[in-house]
Amino acid sequence: MRIPVNNQEYIEVPILKYLWIPVVLILVAAASTMVYQVNAEEEGVRLRFGKHIETVGPGLHFKAPYPIDRVLVVPTRIVDVLEFGYRSDPRVSRRVDYDSESSMLTGDLNIVLAGFDVQFSRENPTDFLFRVENPVNTLRDISQSVMREIMGDRASIPILTIGRAEIQVRARELIQDYVDRFEMGIRINEVNLIYVNPPEQVRAAFNDLNKAEQDAVRFLEEASREYQEKIPRARGQAERSVLEAEGFRERRIRTARGDADRFTQMLENYQAAPEITRQRLYFERMENQIPRLKEVIIVDEDASGILPLLNLREGGAR
Amino acid sequence: MNRLHSKKGASPVSLIAVAVVITLAAFVLSLCVFTVDEWEQAVVTQFGEVVDEPITEAGLKFKMPWQAVRKFDRRLLRWDGSETTTITRDRRTINIDVTARWRITDARRFLETIGSINQADARLNGIIAGAVKDEIAKFELYEVVRSSNRILDTERTLMPNQITDQIGDEIAEQLERDDLATLGATLPRLRQDTEGVYQAGRPIVLDNILREAQRRLVQINLGIQVEDVLIKQLGYIREIEANVYAQMNAELEKIAAGFRSSGRQLAEERLGEMQRELAIIESSAVERAQRIRGEGEAQSIRIYAEAYNQDPEFYRLIRSLEAYEKMMRENSTLVITTQSPLYRILKSLEEDF
Numbered sequence: 118m119r120i121p122v123n124n125q126e127y128i129e130v131p132i133l134k135y136l137w138i139p140v141v142l143i144l145v146a147a148a149s150t151m152v153y154q155v156n157a158e159e160e161g162v163r164l165r166f167g168k169h170i171e172t173v174g175p176g177l178h179f180k181a182p183y184p185i186d187r188v189l190v191v192p193t194r195i196v197d198v199l200e201f202g203y204r205s206d207p208r209v210s211r212r213v214d215y216d217s218e219s220s221m222l223t224g225d226l227n228i229v230l231a232g233f234d235v236q237f238s239r240e241n242p243t244d245f246l247f248r249v250e251n252p253v254n255t256l257r258d259i260s261q262s263v264m265r266e267i268m269g270d271r272a273s274i275p276i277l278t279i280g281r282a283e284i285q286v287r288a289r290e291l292i293q294d295y296v297d298r299f300e301m302g303i304r305i306n307e308v309n310l311i312y313v314n315p316p317e318q319v320r321a322a323f324n325d326l327n328k329a330e331q332d333a334v335r336f337l338e339e340a341s342r343e344y345q346e347k348i349p350r351a352r353g354q355a356e357r358s359v360l361e362a363e364g365f366r367e368r369r370i371r372t373a374r375g376d377a378d379r380f381t382q383m384l385e386n387y388q389a390a391p392e393i394t395r396q397r398l399y400f401e402r403m404e405n406q407i408p409r410l411k412e413v414i415i416v417d418e419d420a421s422g423i424l425p426l427l428n429l430r431e432g433g434a435r
Numbered sequence: 436m437n438r439l440h441s442k443k444g445a446s447p448v449s450l451i452a453v454a455v456v457i458t459l460a461a462f463v464l465s466l467c468v469f470t471v472d473e474w475e476q477a478v479v480t481q482f483g484e485v486v487d488e489p490i491t492e493a494g495l496k497f498k499m500p501w502q503a504v505r506k507f508d509r510r511l512l513r514w515d516g517s518e519t520t521t522i523t524r525d526r527r528t529i530n531i532d533v534t535a536r537w538r539i540t541d542a543r544r545f546l547e548t549i550g551s552i553n554q555a556d557a558r559l560n561g562i563i564a565g566a567v568k569d570e571i572a573k574f575e576l577y578e579v580v581r582s583s584n585r586i587l588d589t590e591r592t593l594m595p596n597q598i599t600d601q602i603g604d605e606i607a608e609q610l611e612r613d614d615l616a617t618l619g620a621t622l623p624r625l626r627q628d629t630e631g632v633y634q635a636g637r638p639i640v641l642d643n644i645l646r647e648a649q650r651r652l653v654q655i656n657l658g659i660q661v662e663d664v665l666i667k668q669l670g671y672i673r674e675i676e677a678n679v680y681a682q683m684n685a686e687l688e689k690i691a692a693g694f695r696s697s698g699r700q701l702a703e704e705r706l707g708e709m710q711r712e713l714a715i716i717e718s719s720a721v722e723r724a725q726r727i728r729g730e731g732e733a734q735s736i737r738i739y740a741e742a743y744n745q746d747p748e749f750y751r752l753i754r755s756l757e758a759y760e761k762m763m764r765e766n767s768t769l770v771i772t773t774q775s776p777l778y779r780i781l782k783s784l785e786e787d788f
Contacts, residue, residue: 164472164493165494166494166495167470167471167473167493167495168473168492168494168495169493184470217668218668221670222669222670222671223580224577224580224586224622225618225622226576227618227679228670228679228680228683246473247473247510249510249511249536250474250508250511251513255511255513255536258513258515258534258665258667261665261668262665262667265668265669266582266666269581269582269669270581270582270583270585270637271586272586273618273683298663299511299536299663316680318677318680318684319680319683319684322684322687322688322691325687325688325691326687326691326694328691329690329692329693329695330694332694332695332698333694333695333697333698334698336701336702337701337702337705340702340703340709343706344709344712347709347713348709348712348713348716351712351713351716352716354717354720355716355719355720358720358721358724359720359723359727361724362723362724362725362726362727362731363727365727365728365731366727366728366730366731368731369732369734369735370731370734370735373734373736373739374738376738376739376742377739377743378742380742380743380745380753381745383749383753384745384746384749387746388746388749391749398756399756402756403759406760407769409763409764409765409766410763410765410767411767411768413771414768414769414770414771415772415773415775415778416770416771416772416773
């Protein structure tokens with residue numbers, strides 16, 4: 118090839134000698150696009166002129182050179198997480214809540230805040246690529262809608278207290294239903310309610326409700342405890358007083374019998390010699406008693422005067 | 436110079452000519468072929484006019500070099516509306532954020548009327564937002580929020596943790612269960628026909644919005660169709676939110692007070708029961724004890740009477756002697772008259788000396 122330099126002068130370039138260089142370069146470039154690798158967690162979707170011809174698993178594969186064949190790789194074995202109402206920041210392991218996203222109307226038209234995550238995998242790579250534009254964004258829309266639908270059909274207190282497990286199961290089902298209907302090629306592995314809270318503005322009152330429940334239980338328990346303590350004790354005391362009364366009765370009867378027997382026996386002997394026994398008993402008794410006295414004062418029934426007769430203690434000793 | 440030229444002769448020129456021809460051929464060929472991806476559909480135009488039906492099958496396709504190709508997405512597309520404020524039939528102002536799925540059903544028509552996805556989004560904004568406003572206005576708020584009447588049937592059996600566990604029915608019966616579960620909200624029933632099919636509720640509202648949007652799209656025929664409508668966010672406007680919180684607070688306080696007072700009530704009842712029980716236990720014990728004592732007394736009276744009745748005179752003697760003995764305690768002073776038998780005893784003793 119002649120390349121003109123100036124008037125009538127050429128530089129002769131031996132172009133044919135070097136023609137193989139671009140040809141080889143093009144061939145090498147084409148060959149390099151004939152091998153591709155699919156990683157362990159991925160699946161490869163091969164398109165020939167845009168038409169899907171095969172889906173391959175992990176490994177090294179061959180294909181026709183670009184632009185005939187193209188390969189799109191989908192990480193089918195990776196489980197991804199979408200977060201709603203909060204964002205976790207792995208760097209600071211802290212949760213940031215977004216009330217605007219978590220605020221939901223309940224079936225009784227009250228408000229609760231719920232944060233949840235949706236764990237999904239791209240189960241079917243061709244559906245994932247070919248059916249829906251940006252399936253992950255659509256999954257976000259579906260998840261938000263489903264969770265609101267569920268909250269909207271339930272009452273606020275059960276949502277805040279005991280309803281979580283049931284809500285998670287139901288949400289997974291409903292989201293999967295939508296995903297299947299749209300043929301998104303996604304599998305919902307799990308839906309987790311991360312938190313369900315009353316709004317900040319009513320949190321104090323809600324906590325007080327919990328306390329009130331405990332208070333109510335406590336009041337009743339305290340009364341029950343008192344009941345449990347006092348009733349058996351009263352029963353014991355009652356039994357005791359009855360037993361005591363029985364003791365009294367027995368003592369009374371036995372004493373009476375003893376007294377009666379004594380009397381009867383005395384009487385029998387008394388009747389043998391009534392007069393003398395009477396006097397003897399009298400004297401004996403007086404004899405025993407008079408020395409114990411401090412003084413005996415004898416009053417003349419006719420005369421009105423007191424004549425001290427004997428002073429056993431002081432007088433007698435003197 | 437001439438040497439090289441003469442050696443290869445005309446061959447470089449012919450080679451270059453071949454190269455040019457090949458390049459030209461490749462260029463013309465590239466104008467004649469195009470590919471359609473799995474997620475695409477294509478429309479071939481000739482001088483601005485659509486020729487043939489849209490191509491919806493993927494692969495290598497051919498056309499005349501002067502024809503142009505427009506490719507569009509064949510997949511389900513996402514339309515994301517912005518949050519709008521609207522009013523329900525019961526005059527409640529709410530914020531609602533709706534999103535929709537749509538697709539290009541007639542690429543030819545789409546190209547002729549709209550031409551781009553962005554333009555379609557703008558058209559959908561007006562159509563769907565309008566349908567939302569119109570349909571929401573036909574329903575009361577609870578009909579938009581709830582999907583079924585399950586809240587009326589099942590929620591009343593659901594009670595908070597403590598209560599069901601510990602005292603169950605006792606306190607539960609004290610409180611209105613509905614009040615507790617729903618914070619006192621009155622719950623109207625969603626309309627149902629005779630076969631139980633709902634006439635209102637979130638799915639019905641969404642379906643109505645969808646059908647209304649579809650109807651409007653059919654009318655203007657843009658080659659697109661909406662396939663699904665979702666409510667992403669639905670809430671009170673800020674001004675009303677404050678009222679709702681105040682109401683929730685009042686209701687929570689009421690329920691808390693209810694808990695406490697019914698707890699107290701039950702406690703008092705339990706204590707009253709205890710007092711009654713105590714009174715019965717104590718008084719029946721007194722009753723039995725006194726009866727037993729009475730028996731003792733009665734028997735002893737009978738025994739004494741029987742014994743002493745044998746000789747009342749002797750009994751009087753013994754008793755008076757015992758009485759004397761008891762009366763004359765140590766260091767006491769005895770006053771007797773000269774008539775007393777004791778005096779006589781003492782006097783007779785004197786005479787003896």
